[in-house]
Amino acid sequence: MKRYLKTLVLFWSASISAEMEYRANFILATLSSLASMGGALFALWALLRTEYAMAGWSFDQALIVVGIYTMLDGLQQTLLAPNRQQINEFVRNGTLDFVLIKPVDAQFWLSARKVSVWGVPNTLLGMALIVYVASFRLEPAAALTDYPRLVVPLAAGILIYYALGYLLSTLTIWFTKLSNVTHAMHALLEAGRYPVGAYPPAYRVFFTFVVPVAFMTTVPADALLGRAQPAWVLGGLAIAAVLLVAARLFWLFALRFYTSASS
């Protein structure tokens, strides 16, 4: 365990150092990150002006979902997307060999090797939006003691998202090039930008039971609003557990078919 922790620290510091190796790129990426945050703020402002309300959700309640979406998007840009992309490269170049021959769990390596600071602004923006809406706009305002209710459903949401991403990435073992995994995963998360209740019923079923988008954003928002039923929170955890086990088994199964690129 200690070995894994130390490895993780080195992974992340190496990952950030590598990013900072190119100064011009670092500055440009900082600017672009700020610009996209500006864009997101503008979209929010546009929403705020119209005060559009969806079925079962007041405008402010829906904003909580948007805040959670923005935060999750930031977190996945920081922790998940860079690694998903790397699995692709590893399989295509055959450098997965070097990972597989190391005495650490390959899934750990492939899931934790990289971290990107470019998701941090979105994460902070999402958090700020949640706090601003929940504590200052909602009637009644959320108390400090309400926030811990977010932890479990949010954790379940992140794990679900991770497991789905890893399941898709594992397919690269057979198909070699699947760089669209990242786009597919992003599109999936984007479906969670608004409360699932805002979609037509057929979509609602799809986003809840087929691809569990509801558990990523809507359920955490309900939890913060104090109206989530325990069954939904527990259900989210159960789905996360099932998907994590599925991702693990599928990965181990896929490795049997790995043939390694070039010679």
Next chain:
Amino acid sequence: MPAITTRGLSKTYRVADKKPGLLGTLRHFIKRRHREIEAVKVVDLDIAPGEVVGFLGPNGAGKTTTLKMLTGLVHPTAGEVSVLGHEPFKRRPELLKQITLVMGNKQQMIWDLPPMDSLHVNAAVYGVPDDEAMRRVKVFAEMLGLDEELTQPVRKLSLGQRMKCELVAALLHHPKVLFLDEPTLGLDLNAQTAVRQFLKQYNEEQQASILLTSHYMADITALCERVVVIHEGAILYDGSLDGVIERFAPLREVKLDLGGHADDAVLRRFGEVEVNDGRSARLLVQRQTLTETVGRVLAELDVEDLTVTDPPIEDVIARLFASGDGKAEQGTTDAHG
């Protein structure tokens, strides 16, 4: 107990069968066709601890596939394989901590950072304490003549410097079995020599087994006393390096520096003329008649200098594989013997 044992090891791949051109690609996209390729048919090997074995064969002979089965990267289709008492494809950490893999055409170090960063990561992954890791790095760096290269970004290093650093990264955990796939690929002569010496020294100090593939025969001759020749997925020869030359190279090369001009026609009386530029010549002479031929050459020609060498083993191996199997060459030997 041998370090490596395999019995009846084989691997069959399913590969896409695709016609060239856009039309072929379209057809392939819609309806995939596959055929089976027997990359390794049957390989029986025993490698003792501390033994250095050269693994020879033309491209596609099954060398790399065998290496990948031994390192646990590829599941064997059939047969038994044991490395240090483990089945490699189970990829148990106890085994992985004792083996390593170096591939001349791939690299594991982080491209944008100095090798030192990658070395720290490897030390953590293998559970080597920091001070011990740094001590080992220092020893290896001295053996390989590395210094500030360790603190420059990998992308700024030359190929030779990079491969030396790759070796440090691959051996930091003091593995007992080394799998080296073309470790000197593309390196200049100095770097090749340095890598060879380093591997020899590591082998002697750690009593590590090495299985090495290389297209540079100098690697094989410098490091391996035993070679295994693999062709079309099966072992063609397993024995001493000298044995390969004896068995597959019935000819020796005689280099002559001549005092005066000698015509090809004259030289042809002694053997096959490889080169003749008037002042110096190279002849290929049957091993069995060598002593007699050299005597005749010295008696009949104006010779200033004469050296006898084995033809480059590259040529021997190339001939061997060009003939499809070793038998044709052997037949020649027999006919003249």
